[in-house]
Amino acid sequence: MRKFVKGNEAVAIGAVYAGCEMYFGYPITPASDIAHAVAEYFPQLGREHLQAECETGAINMIFGAAAAGKLSMTASSGPGISLMQEGMSYLAGAQLPAVVVNVMRVGPGLGNIGPEQGDYNQAVKGGGHGNYHSLVLAPASVQEMCDLTMKAFELSFKYRNPAIVLADAVLGQMMEFLTFPEEMKVKPMTDGWAVHGDHETRCNLITSIYLDNELQERHNWALQEKYSAMQVEALAESYLLEDAEIVLTGYGTSARIARSAVDRLRDEGIKSGLLRPITLFPFPTEQLQRAALAGKILVVELSNGQYRDDLLLHLDRKIPCQVDLINRMGGNMMKVKDVVEKAKKMLREGSQ
Amino acid sequence: MIKRATGFNETFDRREKGTKATHYCPGCGHGIINKLIAEAMADLGIQDRTVFVSPVGCAAFCYYYFDCGNVAGPHGRASAIATGVSRALPGSVVISYQGDGDLGAIGFNNAFQAANRGEHFACFFVNNSIYAMTGGQMAPTTLIGQKTTTTPFGRDPVKEGYPLKVCEVLNQLQAPVYIERVSVADTKRIMQAKKAVRKALEIQRDGKGYAFVEFLSPCPTNWRMDPVTSAEFVTESMEKVFPLGCLRDRSAEHAPVPNQIPQLTLSQLFGEGREGKAAEVDPAFKEKSFKFSGFGGQGVLSLGLVIAEAAGLAGRFVSWLPSYGPEQRGGYASCSVVVSGHEVGSPTVDDPEVLVVMSQPAMEKYYHTVRPGGVMVYEASLPCPEPRDGVRVLAFPASKIAGESRTPKAANTAFLGALTAMGLHGLPEEHVLAALDASFAAKPKLVERNRKVYQTAFEWSTNNF
Secondary structure (H helix, E strand, C coil): CEEEEHHHHHHHHHHHHCCCCCEEECCCCCCHHHHHHHHHHHHHHHCCCEEEEHHHHHHHHHHHHHHHCEEEEEEHHEEEHHHHHHHHHHHHHHCCCCEEEEEEECCCCEECCCCCCCCHHHHHHHCCCCCCCEEEECCHHHHHHHHHHHHHHHHHHHHHCEEEEEEHHHHHHEEEEEEECCCCCCCCCCCCCCCCCCCCCCCCCCCCCCCCHHHHHHHHHEEEEEHHHHHHCCCCCEEECCCCCCCCCCCHHHHHHHHHHHHHHHHHHEEEEEEECCCEEECCHHHHHHHHHHHHEEEECCCHHHHHHHHHCCCCCCCCCCCEEEEECCCCCHHHHHHHHHHHHHHHHCCC | CCCCCCCCCCCCCCCCCCCCCCCCCCCCCCHHHHHHHHCCCHCCCCCCCEEEEEEEHHHHHHHHEEEEEEECCCCCCHHHHHHHHHCCCCCCCCEEEEEEEHHHHHHHHHHHHHHHHHCCCCCEEEECCCCCCCCEEECCCCCCCCCEEEEEECCCCCCCCCCCHHHHHHHCCCCEEEEEEEEEECCHHHHHHHHHHHHHHHHCCCCCCCHHHEECCHHHHHHHCHHHHHHHHHHHHHHHHCCCEEEEECCCCCCCCCCCCCCCCCCHHCCCCCCCCCCCCCCCCEEEEEEEECCCCCCHHHHHHHHHEEEEEEEEEEEEEEECCHHHHHHCEEEEEECCCCCCCCCCCCCCCCEEECCCHHHHHHHCCCCCEEEEEEECCCCCCCCCCCEEEEEEHHHHHHHHCCHHHHHHHHHHHHHCCCCCCCCCCCHHHHHHHHCCCCCCCCHHHHHHHHHHHHHHHHHHC
């Protein structure tokens, strides 16, 4: 089945097909349509939707539902996601699976409701207190808003770790054709760790406290090992990279702009390509290092360079590569032609 | 001889292998309250289906003791977690155990709202008028004049407010089934507390709703008193501010039943959808970018949607992106539509090939963005703009045509007819009309009227452009 739907609606549809059983949220633009859709879908499917009293309430309701082994999710944006950070840290510490969708808006503070990608560090580097990571998936189309929401549940349960779907105001509000998933996902088994309120799970305990330093350190090392093991899940899309002399890179909406720029550059006979990370944690390091052999990378992003900074960390320092940035903030988008110009400038300067 | 409480683990191995001692200080009320809950849980035969949510604070380690499912989360959020657990596990017995800082300060709203929703759990609230584990700071329930590490001169109500009477506050709410305040300062009071615990858990066993029990409980360590003096402080000072007794008991009434919502299957919910084939790559199709702009309410977003739907029916790749002001009504509105023979890159349109303008501000904002070789079609009643090199400018009387067809709101449909007549969208008319009809699926009466407007506009454009 295909339908023309909003990105936010696609998230809710993905949640339905992932088998998400419980949604707790608090309204905020530009993420509210997700709650609207869930509030309509879930009760009619015998699933739970509750508008919480605040984001701290919502994320802790998620904690409770996840502790009970349910597929649960919430969605919010900037300020609301900030309020959830303590809860995210507890989810990570207690190794609970849950999906948190961030339809990024403009910050800092109240900012505005336009698109920005300023929550990169918050999402990818942990965001709350302590040594933890969330899985981070970055959709770039309405189809991926659905598909990666489903994938987020899958990975979240596989690793018993919170997963973030990092979208933005453009992806949330835009409409494209969505091909619906074929079927519902099978619910993962949770008897081994969750608290089901029955005899079999009576001895299970969900907590993130380890009073003993040694035990806490062991727990921390185990978490780090888990984060390393996630590396196999790294995903990126490569577009026309084979012969590219310059690589444009960005995620989400920025990647869409970069893709148009690549097309225009190709129309002018300039060999350019696009590397689009689909997972931001784990970072697609290998794919990046292969692409970096082109020698020139232009980062396209809607923030002060947070993704660029992370990209620099993942480059192979032994291989020289010029990295430049074109970015906008405040809800503004970079124009395709400006990206094209910047790429050409990099190529010109390189040949001097 | 003191009996070992049932409902507890045999030994507290989560604390220390083989130990039978709790971590509570001598004279602390928590141990007594823990025991009352554990016994009631075992006696009522609900142990397997009980989930205990621990707070942060002295009772953070309840999971050492209770032989049932245990969940421990952040400070103040036990009521929110209990909400999640009880909704996840209908039929289970959920306990939220919280202290006065946890429930009365940082987590008050979560506790209060859970009570107001009548969540299905028992909330056990331990009021010892002080933060204990963190080092004896002021709690919301600290008595006036009481010295704590953060009120070294005694709590001054002018600066720090008054002791928070949680039972009395919750008693203003409609939903709670049971609210009682008890004390564990002496044997007689403990016996009453025991009954209250049992009642609260029976209410959970029977699925009746929210139950709240507040315990006045001594904290000799942080009060800097011996256990006997502490017990006297509870009875003589705390009870004056927090009188004991049952504020509400509706446990004999039937539990309220939620409204029934009709249940659907996935296919009933999502319908059949237009099965239109998936978009196909067509290098021969030249990408087209549109901007539709005007005031909110003029239907510019719908006009873009019809084009987008038609493009989908035609097997093209397409994106639609709205942009509007913060006003709910009447502000500016525009949408960008990209129709392509391959995957759409940027959904934003910086330099449209086709610009439709329905208001003066939109003209001012977008006219100069039209790419060379592009077209602007604008509402003819607006002032004629200065000519631009390489940009075709067409005045189209959309409002007049819609008005004369007695469907004045359909000026957007008139533009659609004009775009088709001019070949500006490059989409087969059958798909455009199908998309137009479908956009009025909820208002069948408007289908014919819009078709008429479309046709008139089509003919006018064919004759005049």
